Amino acid sequence: MKNKMLSRIIPLLLGLLLSLPAQSRVLVLGQVSERPDKDYEQLRPMVEHAAAQLSSLGVSGGDVRLYLESGELVAAMRRGEVDWVTETAYTAARLVHEAGARPLLRKWKRGQRDYQGIIYTRADSPVHGLNDLAGQTIAFEDADSFSSYYLPRMLLEQQGLQLRPMESLQQSAEPGLVSYIFSRTEENNALWVHKSLSAAGALNNNDWDNPTRVPPGLRSDLRIIYRSASYPRALELVSAGLEPALATALRHLLLSMTPETSAELLARYEQTTGFEPILPDDMQLLNDIYESSRTW
Incomplete structure (x- = not known):
């Protein structure tokens, strides 16, 4: 008798649970x-x-x-x-x-839809290619940035270059290595390169073309040395x-x-x-x- 009652009650309870609105x-x-x-x-x-x-x-x-x-x-x-x-x-x-x-x-x-990472320097800089950055500094934007950290770092390492973090702009670049520091903003990135505080910088092409992030007055004194594939x-x-x-x-x-x-x-x-x-x-x-x- 008890088993028969359970066999009737359980389907009823399941039906009630299924009819309740989602939590x-x-x-x-x-x-x-x-x-x-x-x-x-x-x-x-x-x-x-x-x-x-x-x-x-x-x-x-x-x-x-x-x-x-x-x-x-x-x-x-x-x-x-x-x-x-x-x-x-x-x-x-x-x-x-x-x-x-x-x-x-x-x-x-x-x-x-997609974008590119670019690496740039001053127009009058002796840096013309990625290998020229050995013994120099580069400003990335942020440690979580794909286009202004992961991508340019990967490109540099693919060239066989080794990277070393810097604590401040006052540090000297280490011979043979690419020393890097984070600028935190696109504006800082362009300013540091323009003022020769960093030999190179890294941004995406959208920020590069945005006059509120890289003012035309700065960009005219800068030169792109590498442009990545699109991502x-x-x-x-x-x-x-x-x-x-x-x-x-x-x-x-x-x-x-x-x-x-x-x-x-x-x-x-x-x-x-x-x-x-x-x-x-x-x-x-x-x-x-x-x-x-x-x-x-």
């Missing part, structure tokens, strides 16, 4: 940022819009969380505190390999723990947004002009980035 959750968008106030205002409208559109899947709201460096973002995603990330390839590679993140889409950021401008990723149905719905939502249908929202989202599917070579690129940077 509400906040969708969290994360990024590495040194300008939290500005970046928060850029990201907030998009995650709030996505949360509203995905409410039928149990999303009750959207939030933005910003981190000073990629290691903090990796740890937060591991702890399940971040669901969705918009980042460049270097941080994306770390998130994939260290936090199990899944690439969702490519992002056209600031109107660019994805930015990627959207989701955490390993994000429900597959929610990740799929987010992907479809972003792909449906165009400058014609969502101009203002996309413009606020780091001047995005659209999204496109991940390409077959993108995972290999992220693998290569991660493997080559592990010894740094």
Whole structure:
């Protein structure tokens, strides 16, 4: 009798559980940022819009969380505190390999589908190629930057050059090595090279062409000595723990947004002009980035 009662009650309980609405959750968008106030205002409208559109899947709201460096973002995603990330390839590679993140889409950021890393010097400098930087200094922008740290460093190492970090601009370059320091901003990067505080600098071609970041008065006295191949401008990723149905719905939502249908929202989202599917070579690129940077 007892077994018969259980056989009737269990299906009823299962039916009740399945009929309950999905547990509400906040969708969290994360990024590495040194300008939290500005970046928060850029990201907030998009995650709030996505949360509203995905409410039928149990999303009750959207939030933005910003981190000073990629290691903090990796740890937060591991702890399940971040669901969705918009980042460049270097941080994306770390998130994939260290936090199990899944690439969702490519992002056209600031109107660019892809971009290049450039290395430059003063127009009157004796430096004309990468090998001339042995015994000289170079200013990278930030340790989490793909185009202004990972990429130029990789290019220099592929030339057989060894790099050494500097604590300040007052340090002397070490003979035979490329000594590097972080400028933290694009403006500092250009100024340091222009004032010969650093023999060379590294930026992406979008920053190089942006007059608010490299004023024309400075750029006219500078000269590019190396331009890399093109790489994805930015990627959207989701955490390993994000429900597959929610990740799929987010992907479809972003792909449906165009400058014609969502101009203002996309413009606020780091001047995005659209999204496109991940390409077959993108995972290999992220693998290569991660493997080559592990010894740094």
